[in-house]
């Protein structure tokens with residue numbers, strides 16, 4: 595049995611050693627998924643290689659396009675019905691409507707993106723994905 599197959603076999607029974615939702619919640623708060631106190635991110639979206647508090651290795655993460663996908667999904671599902679509702683109820687000037695929703699979409703996206711990235715890194719950490 596190779597080292598990889600031993601690791602995969604031992605990973606199959608990992609369910610209870612790392613709680614999923616506390617790790618996701620810590621990631622959402624942009625904190626280390628293990629200790630919850632060290633910063634997970636620096637310069638907006640870059641993940642620290644190791645936690646500065648508990649020394650947990652964090653460079654294994656592979657969030658890729660997941661946070662951007664979820665951000666677009668959530669912002670779209672909030673703002674599109676809101677746009678229709680606003681237009682139907684109040685019929686504001688087109689430039690007013692555009693300005694409010696452009697600022698709202700960008701603001702909500704900037705708020706959600708680092709939090710969703712943290713949540714995905716927390717999810718990957720809790721599930722021992724990608725070498726965590």
Ligand SMILES: [Zn+2]
Nearest residue numbers: 626629645648
């Ligand atoms: Zn930590």
